[in-house]
Amino acid sequence: MFLKNIKINNFRNIQNEDINFSKNINIIYGDNGNGKTNLLESIYYTTSLKPIKKKHKLIHLINENSKASIIKSTFENNDYKEIIKIAITPEKKALIYNQNNNTNIQSYLHKFKSVLFTPDDLMIIKGEPQKRRDFFNKAIFHLNQYYYSNLIEYNKILKTRNKILKDIAEGDKRQLAILEIINEQFTDISLKIYQNRINYLINYIPILINTVNQLSKKDFLPYLIYKTDFNYKNRDDFLSKLKSKQKREILYKRTLTGPHFDDYKIITNDKEIKFFGSQGEIRLFTLAMKIAHIIYVKETTNNYPILLLDDISSELDSNRKEFLFNFLKTIDSQIFITTTAINHIPKLENMDFLEIKNGKTNWK
Numbered sequence: 481m482f483l484k485n486i487k488i489n490n491f492r493n494i495q496n497e498d499i500n501f502s503k504n505i506n507i508i509y510g511d512n513g514n515g516k517t518n519l520l521e522s523i524y525y526t527t528s529l530k531p532i533k534k535k536h537k538l539i540h541l542i543n544e545n546s547k548a549s550i551i552k553s554t555f556e557n558n559d560y561k562e563i564i565k566i567a568i569t570p571e572k573k574a575l576i577y578n579q580n581n582n583t584n585i586q587s588y589l590h591k592f593k594s595v596l597f598t599p600d601d602l603m604i605i606k607g608e609p610q611k612r613r614d615f616f617n618k619a620i621f622h623l624n625q626y627y628y629s630n631l632i633e634y635n636k637i638l639k640t641r642n643k644i645l646k647d648i649a650e651g652d653k654r655q656l657a658i659l660e661i662i663n664e665q666f667t668d669i670s671l672k673i674y675q676n677r678i679n680y681l682i683n684y685i686p687i688l689i690n691t692v693n694q695l696s697k698k699d700f701l702p703y704l705i706y707k708t709d710f711n712y713k714n715r716d717d718f719l720s721k722l723k724s725k726q727k728r729e730i731l732y733k734r735t736l737t738g739p740h741f742d743d744y745k746i747i748t749n750d751k752e753i754k755f756f757g758s759q760g761e762i763r764l765f766t767l768a769m770k771i772a773h774i775i776y777v778k779e780t781t782n783n784y785p786i787l788l789l790d791d792i793s794s795e796l797d798s799n800r801k802e803f804l805f806n807f808l809k810t811i812d813s814q815i816f817i818t819t820t821a822i823n824h825i826p827k828l829e830n831m832d833f834l835e836i837k838n839g840k841t842n843w844k
């Protein structure tokens with residue numbers, strides 16, 4: 481499946497563009513501030529229904545002189561077409577998929593997969609555990625459509641549990657019996673989430689090791705550790721550990737542990753890369769993490785996600801760039817790459833060049 485056409489109206493600084501894309505590598509180039517990332521984001525938004533930056537609100541996506549934004553895209557898959565219309569107003573967004581405005585969002589998102597590379601990816605390693613959980617949550621969802629339902633259920637139970645802890649702290653001792661029941665539910669959903677995460681890592685880690693070794697000239701011995709307070713393999717153990725924290729949790733009026741606190745520790749050569757890696761090594765590792773995920777998706781579903789690379793080539797030294805482009809050459813995926821300097825991009829077959837100036841595009 482590939483994105484054949486996109487019509488963008490009043491999305492950020494792009495006012496009115498109608499662009500046909502080829503199946504292969506699309507290079508989007510232009511000077512700073514002309515709309516390269518915005519164009520990439522219109523594709524990212526279509527495939528994830530989220531802005532690139534988590535903190536951006538709907539109103540930030542709409543052109544500042546306009547009241548709404550519309551992105552219409554046509555994907556082609558062998559013989560049939562998929563038509564998607566997304567309308568964004570400051571209050572809400574609407575998705576119309578093949579003329580149906582009642583689409584199941586999870587199955588839609590599971591179908592239209594994209595993987596985005598941005599200069600901010602460093603934060604997957606350097607940032608808070610939330611960044612790593614977000615990365616792996618999305619990755620796991622690409623391979624297991626029902627994983628998000630598990631997370632939604634978990635968050636619901638977590639919210640209820642927090643409310644009960646607060647009520648107990650404020651004197652409502654009758655809630656102690658309800659807490660027992662919620663603890664059982666909390667345990668079951670936590671074990672499910674853990675199982676999904678571990679199933680992903682079991683297959684992902686060998687691909688990651690292989691990718692890191694190809695990318696790096698040094699002998700990096702990478703591995704990943706799932707970091708948690710619990711023994712997820714034993715339900716009773718989990719429950720009693722949860723109980724042992726109860727007094728403290730009542731004091732703090734909230735749940736202090738669980739899958740929403742768990743982390744992924746990334747080790748190279750016995751050291752945590754977060755604390756020991758150089759900037760370049762961390763960048764290389766995040767790149768390897770994404771490439772390994774893409775390979776895993778292809779191995780499992782027989783399809784590559786759409787790749788969106790924002791300004792990546794200016795960040796990499798020539799060896800890494802060579803590896804990256806050699807990898808991109810071998811994959812049968814539609815790719816979008818933005819750059820300020822076309823001379824940083826090795827010229828490959830099946831590459832098309834789109835210039836963007838002030839939000840207006842032109843094929844070259």
Ligand SMILES: Nc1ncnc2c1ncn2[C@@H]1O[C@H](COP(=O)(O)OP(=O)(O)OP(=O)(O)O)[C@@H](O)[C@H]1O
Binds near residue numbers: 515542545
């Ligand atoms: N809602 C909006 N309405 C109008 N303009 C916007 C909106 N949001 C962002 N912009 C503008 O879009 C312009 C282009 O942004 P974009 O990030 O796409 O540039 P870029 O080509 O990727 O630049 P760089 O090379 O620096 O990454 C910016 O000048 C920004 O101010």
Ligand SMILES: [Mg+2]
Binds near residue numbers: 516517518790791
């Ligand atoms: Mg940009």
